[in-house]
Amino acid sequence: MSKFILFSTLIILTSCSSRQNAATGSSDTTGRKWWKEAVVYQLYPRSFKDSDGDGIGDLKGIISKLDYISSLGVDVVWLNPIYSSPNDDNGYDISDYRNIMKDFGTMADFDTLLLEMHKRKIRLVMDLVVNHSSDEHLWFQQSRSSRTSPYRNYYHWWNGERGVPTPRWSFFDINSDAWKYDSLTKAYYLHYFSRKQPDLNWENPQLRREVYDIMKFWLDKGIDGFRMDAFQFVAKDTSWPVFPKGYESNIIKYYGMGPHLHEYLQEMNREVISKYDVMTVAEGAGSTLKDAMDLVDPARHELNMAYHFEGMDVGNQPNYSLLDFKKVYSKWDSAMAEKGWVSIFLGNHDQPRMVSHWGDDSPAFRELSSKMLTTFVLTMRGTPYCYYGDELGMSNIRFDRIGDYRDIATINRFKHLVGEGGDTTAFLEEQKRTSRDNGRTPFQWDNAPNAGFTTGTPWIRVHPDYPAVNAAAQEKDPGSVLNYFRKMVRLRKDNQVLVYGKYTLLDKYNPDVYAYTREWDGRRLLVLLNFKGTTASVKTDIDLGKAKILLGNYPAPSGDGNLRPYEAVIYEL
Numbered sequence: 001m002s003k004f005i006l007f008s009t010l011i012i013l014t015s016c017s018s019r020q021n022a023a024t025g026s027s028d029t030t031g032r033k034w035w036k037e038a039v040v041y042q043l044y045p046r047s048f049k050d051s052d053g054d055g056i057g058d059l060k061g062i063i064s065k066l067d068y069i070s071s072l073g074v075d076v077v078w079l080n081p082i083y084s085s086p087n088d089d090n091g092y093d094i095s096d097y098r099n100i101m102k103d104f105g106t107m108a109d110f111d112t113l114l115l116e117m118h119k120r121k122i123r124l125v126m127d128l129v130v131n132h133s134s135d136e137h138l139w140f141q142q143s144r145s146s147r148t149s150p151y152r153n154y155y156h157w158w159n160g161e162r163g164v165p166t167p168r169w170s171f172f173d174i175n176s177d178a179w180k181y182d183s184l185t186k187a188y189y190l191h192y193f194s195r196k197q198p199d200l201n202w203e204n205p206q207l208r209r210e211v212y213d214i215m216k217f218w219l220d221k222g223i224d225g226f227r228m229d230a231f232q233f234v235a236k237d238t239s240w241p242v243f244p245k246g247y248e249s250n251i252i253k254y255y256g257m258g259p260h261l262h263e264y265l266q267e268m269n270r271e272v273i274s275k276y277d278v279m280t281v282a283e284g285a286g287s288t289l290k291d292a293m294d295l296v297d298p299a300r301h302e303l304n305m306a307y308h309f310e311g312m313d314v315g316n317q318p319n320y321s322l323l324d325f326k327k328v329y330s331k332w333d334s335a336m337a338e339k340g341w342v343s344i345f346l347g348n349h350d351q352p353r354m355v356s357h358w359g360d361d362s363p364a365f366r367e368l369s370s371k372m373l374t375t376f377v378l379t380m381r382g383t384p385y386c387y388y389g390d391e392l393g394m395s396n397i398r399f400d401r402i403g404d405y406r407d408i409a410t411i412n413r414f415k416h417l418v419g420e421g422g423d424t425t426a427f428l429e430e431q432k433r434t435s436r437d438n439g440r441t442p443f444q445w446d447n448a449p450n451a452g453f454t455t456g457t458p459w460i461r462v463h464p465d466y467p468a469v470n471a472a473a474q475e476k477d478p479g480s481v482l483n484y485f486r487k488m489v490r491l492r493k494d495n496q497v498l499v500y501g502k503y504t505l506l507d508k509y510n511p512d513v514y515a516y517t518r519e520w521d522g523r524r525l526l527v528l529l530n531f532k533g534t535t536a537s538v539k540t541d542i543d544l545g546k547a548k549i550l551l552g553n554y555p556a557p558s559g560d561g562n563l564r565p566y567e568a569v570i571y572e573l
């Protein structure tokens, strides 16, 4: 697997408590929580809706579309970073954590957005990007100014007189080198991501206090939680041991879950999180189930849930195996059956489009396979995260030319290959399947120019299928992907068995069909998902004769378990 495919795989809420154990129906272990019952809608602000014609989505644009978001039935929005940033990595390089990026608007716009969301009973989760800052952040400017600056230890420096630093691999650096020499103080600084994203030094208690103050600033404004970017990487072994050759192909093992990570998280929980009723989700879950459990075990008072990337890894193979996919999701479900909680997702801003990645975006199957995948995300145990545009079945744009790409990951890898004399044609071909930009194209509102996203020139090209694939057209069609998405969200919200119910995999070795039951509180639902573009059948002991069909993605859903291409059916048994 190339490192850059690997990168795309990395990019890793407390109310009433019930006395019933969600998993088993016995005594309470995990308890009911609003963040378990929520359906999260992830929105890439740059590409959602532009209000001022500069070609870049913005907060006023989002405000103008809140009724649409509300109509989806989702109750949490996760916004990718909207803080001040020079945009080396589209906002994941923050130069001021307490301000709004100019492209996106003002703090007054933010306050309106939050108010209007809350009026509609939609909660807001923000990205917290504190593995690194921008090199344009005042902290870094101060830190690099002198070896004796009070900010020097906010970052990781290696003084030049010690010689060349122990090698560290970087995700975005053209040379893959995570150390950058800065002649100003004759020292190297660490950047796991781009040169403009220097890593923060979590060993410094003052830095940690700064982060907690930033968190409080936003939480006191009333936001409802944080998605914690690259959090598994924040703690580093600063004795800088030499890693074995080839370690970069197993980067989570070497970079993840460093010394003191859990102490930092427990401190953060004590100082900040425990004081608010919020949702916290870590990007990344380490490399073992124990790593993940240590992050989310409620008794440890760290975070609520984590993303794992094993599912994404399965899909990065061109013809992924459904058996592997089932194995991964079943393993994670059983690991969290008694305590802990995970996120369920098939797409985000670091991944290609869900339907292109996991389904079939050809005209014959785009709608059916999108609906089938939506059924999976919304019927598994774990909080579902749905990525903007997937509710329409938006698909990969598949750029032909490097000039169309905007993502630093693609661009720098391309430059690297050019420098090495590598095969750029094969790389561009691979990017059509894997590039993050596939998942970042503007939301397709209607059939007006630029899909109604902007009246200006969009920062990244709009998918040319927008005249046919857009929200306005789908609004009018009761059988559209959009209206199926709404029905599926409603079904989950109305049936807590889909949130808390015990998951049991059926017909384990069926290579085409994913079949499982969810059971809770005397109810039992069966989910049948044909992941293939051919007919398939499922073998279970269940007599479907008396089963009631709750939802299916064909006008007349299968009543007997013989499934048509990409058919999805949910039965009440």
Ligand code: NOJ
Pocket: 011, 012, 089, 092, 129, 193, 229, 230, 283, 349, 350
């Ligand atoms: C993970 C984010 O999801 C990704 O978009 C970003 O490039 C890296 N972290 C660096 O912040």
